[in-house]
Amino acid sequence: MSRDVAVIVPTLRRPESLARALASLQAQAGVADRLAEIVVVDNDPSGSAQATVGAAAGPVPCRYVHAPVPGVATARNAGLAATDAPLIAFLDDDEAASSGWLKALLAARATTGADVVFGPIQGRVPDGAAWLRPYLEHFFGREGPSEDRLVEEPFGCGNSLMVRATALPGPAPFDVGADHAGGEDDALFAALKARGGRFGWAADAWVEEFAPAHRATLAYALTRAFAYGQGPSQTAWRRKDPLGVLKWMLVGGAQVVVFGLAAGWAFLTRDPRRAWRLDRAVRGLGKVLWMPGLEPAFYGQAEMKRLARAGF
Structure with missing residues (x-):
């Protein structure tokens, strides 16, 4: 072949x-x-x-x-x-x-x-x-x-x-x-x-x-989780589906409340899964705050700035 x-x-x-x-x-x-x-x-x-x-x-x-x-x-x-x-x-x-x-x-x-x-x-x-x-x-x-x-x-x-x-x-x-x-x-x-x-x-x-050291942090992962959460709402918007946008925003709002409270309790009690619960809450927030201009940047110049701060 x-x-x-x-x-x-x-x-x-x-x-x-x-x-x-x-x-x-x-x-x-x-x-x-x-x-x-x-x-x-x-x-x-x-x-x-x-x-x-x-x-x-x-x-x-x-x-x-x-x-x-x-x-x-x-x-x-x-x-x-x-x-x-x-x-x-x-x-x-x-x-x-x-x-x-x-x-x-x-x-x-x-x-x-x-x-x-x-x-x-x-x-x-x-x-x-x-x-x-x-x-x-x-x-x-x-x-x-x-x-x-x-x-x-x-x-x-x-x-x-x-x-x-x-x-x-x-x-x-x-x-x-x-x-x-x-x-x-x-x-x-x-x-x-x-x-x-x-x-x-x-x-x-x-x-x-x-994962390199400058990405192996909770802050970086949660920023990515927020961006992943934005995906369903943004996709519905691009499809000109306002009811779909509303649905995902409502789902996201529920996730923020439920997992936000669970994450708060998990951090107070030092639950080993506290990061997972915070991740779910942040993904929910992304579904609510999906609007253009709110997308975090991870590549190109944004990554070069992270590397510079990390000494590369």
Whole structure:
């Protein structure tokens, strides 16, 4: 079989994490006849990842692409422009793939016939506070069915395999309007679903996601939880469904009250699950405060500012 798969790895000032991700890709087993290249998209204006990519020796060619305008959608589009592979896998620079990762994704795609296949993620938080670590590892992880199958709803772009012709139409399928707040994959997958596209799950396509120290905090996780909570209300608004917006706002208000009270009591009693309860309350708040202009920023310049504060 021809080498028909490229793995795209967007990166922004994470040299050690990127080196770990690339080493895991060079160690992929059972796909020597399929994996054509690894495309690393450096989203740092200074091009800081070039040396790391140059040192990533292995059997798979590793291509360096510089996308100097920071932004998650811009980086993904630049990676796509650099390869003509018909199958595209995405691995984030804070992830490390298991040796059978790509083989499992390819097998699930062949079994399900899905346009996009996702795999599970094990969150790793080596620098998180001990009481917070179980919550953060769950937060940065991803769970799904125990077997390969079609699924109704998509997951995030990290740890995925996509059929380019059906899932990634046009030269720049990711909306650069989502460069800083994220959600570029949400819009892409919503459009695919509307076209009749199918999503699949690869139960054995494991990756580990290592949360860097500046993200391994309750404040960062709750900010992300707020943004996730905004999703249903924003989707209803984009569909011009005011009753849907009202429904989600009412659901969110109930979550704020119920889980907010539960979280307050949990913190007073030092309940081990207090972070989970606060997470649910904050997601509810996101459903209420979904309006344009209130979206938190996580990528591009916002991430560069976080890295600068962390000394990177």
